[in-house]
Amino acid sequence: MAPERTSGDLRTAGIGRGWPVPVFVDGKEVQAFEGETVLAVLWASGDHTLHTTARTHEPRGFFCGIGVCFDCLVTIDGIVNLRACLEPVRSGMKIKRQQDPGYTHAR
Numbered sequence: 001m002a003p004e005r006t007s008g009d010l011r012t013a014g015i016g017r018g019w020p021v022p023v024f025v026d027g028k029e030v031q032a033f034e035g036e037t038v039l040a041v042l043w044a045s046g047d048h049t050l051h052t053t054a055r056t057h058e059p060r061g062f063f064c065g066i067g068v069c070f071d072c073l074v075t076i077d078g079i080v081n082l083r084a085c086l087e088p089v090r091s092g093m094k095i096k097r098q099q100d101p102g103y104t105h106a107r
């Protein structure tokens, strides 16, 4: 049985969640739940800037949420340019908001 909602965050009330797992966003521990994407965790945290553009340093959020637009690029466990909307959270993963386009290609 999934645990009940544990805090007053932006997640929808009344929907069962997976077990809580810790992840680290820009070095700060954040509560996530098994089954969520990295995008869901970042969006629920309230800071909607996932990365900034290389040339004009404009903040970017997400657009499609299904892996098509590449607007949600983040660095996860040292791998740059991963789409936050496609990556399921794992306990202890280290997520960084990108300040540039990264140096390798997304997988």
Ligand code: FES
Residues within 6 Å of the ligand: 062, 063, 064, 065, 066, 067, 068, 069, 070, 071, 072, 083, 084, 085, 086
């Ligand atoms: S939001 Fe479009 S690829 Fe992730």
